[in-house]
Amino acid sequence: MPGTVSILGAGAMGSALATPFRTAGWNVHLWGTWLDDHLLDACRAGRPHPRTGVVLADGTRLFASDQLDDALDGADLAVVAVASVGVREVVRRALAGISRTRALLLTSKGFAPDEHGRVRLLPDAMRDLAAEHGISLPPIVAVGGPCKADEVAASRWTAAVFGCTDLGTALDTVKAVATDAYRAEVTADEAGVEICAAMKNVYAITLGIADGLGERRKEPHHDLKAASFAQAVRELVVLTRLVGGDPQTATGLAGVGDLEVTGLSGRNKIFGVRIGRGEPAGNALDAMTAAEQTVEGVPAARLARTLVDQHDRAVWSRLPLFTAILDVLDSCEDPAARIADAVLPTV
Ligand SMILES: NC(=O)c1ccc[n+]([C@@H]2O[C@H](COP(=O)([O-])OP(=O)(O)OC[C@H]3O[C@@H](n4cnc5c(N)ncnc54)[C@H](O)[C@@H]3O)[C@@H](O)[C@H]2O)c1
Structure with missing residues (x-):
């Protein structure tokens, strides 16, 4: 399926995922949040990414925080790769663009409290947020497994797991992202x-x-x-x-x-x-x-x-x-x- 993937968050994991996606033939748009300017500067200068020590995958297009709509323009897939504390705000800003994609990958790890003090798993919180704005999200693919950003960035062997209640979407996504070094197994167990x-x-x-x-x-x-x-x-x-x-x-x-x-x-x-x-x-x-x-x-x-x-x-x-x-x-x-x-x- 390669097309365009928009990775939201230019920290260690967001920038690292540019490597398998580029290797698998995707156009990669890497969007940095308002906290990531210095990280984008290093990447633009061709220096190693400050968090992974690895130079960003060749051909990755960079977008600053005020270019979110451009970063999501024409995206077939989106990846949310920000720290859990930033997930709600980034998803809220990106809702319209994300809703047009085929699947939303989530590498963030944590929980989201809601305004009533209830604690939700991140995909549930993201779907609730979208519903509040009258928007439905594409299937969410929870990305887990032993994946260190610096190793993924450097194309070292990595076995991930993609969890999505829509198993067909998980399988399609895995096939479209897999490289010699980065592979993933699938499960319908998003919550697990x-x-x-x-x-x-x-x-x-x-x-x-x-x-x-x-x-x-x-x-x-x-x-x-x-x-x-x-x-x-x-x-x-x-x-x-x-x-x-x-x-x-x-x-x-x-x-x-x-x-x-x-x-x-x-x-x-x-x-x-x-x-x-x-x-x-x-x-x-x-x-x-x-x-x-x-x-x-x-x-x-x-x-x-x-x-x-x-x-x-x-x-x-x-x-x-x-x-x-x-x-x-x-x-x-x-x-x-x-x-x-x-x-x-x-x-
Ligand atoms: N580093 C890894 O090896 C690794 C592996 C798997 C999963 N993850 C997960 O990926 C997510 C990102 O981790 P990372 O290692 O890239 O971290 P990082 O610190 O390198 O980057 C954090 C990202 O989150 C954004 N962010 C942080 N606080 C924010 C806020 N308050 N509002 C909006 N955005 C905010 C930053 O701008 C940046 O884009 C985490 O949830 C982490 O658990 C990391």
């Missing part, structure tokens, strides 16, 4: 892909805490990290079921796969490392925010607390690690001990 994408950022914080503890004590805590990983997977299964998803989504690329890559590197893991080294969670978060490093797992954890309460408070007894992370974020005295208490078998 979304909850895993958002929650693995939360659980990756605990994997970082074990690594940071190892640095502080100068001895590895790999056993704690592995126990946390296994418990995180169990809880991803519980949460996936909670939103009506398929447990296999949690044990596949979207859950286990993405948790593995997020626990190896990335901002959520680094935030955990800082806590494990002994820095209070609030201080670590402030320092990272000041350095423009959004730790999406923190707002995701707080919003997911409400999401769980909305669905079924009875499942809290099966979420000891998630409960422990919330305690850590609320500044508990000994974060590593709190995590250990949650993941080690009870005596």
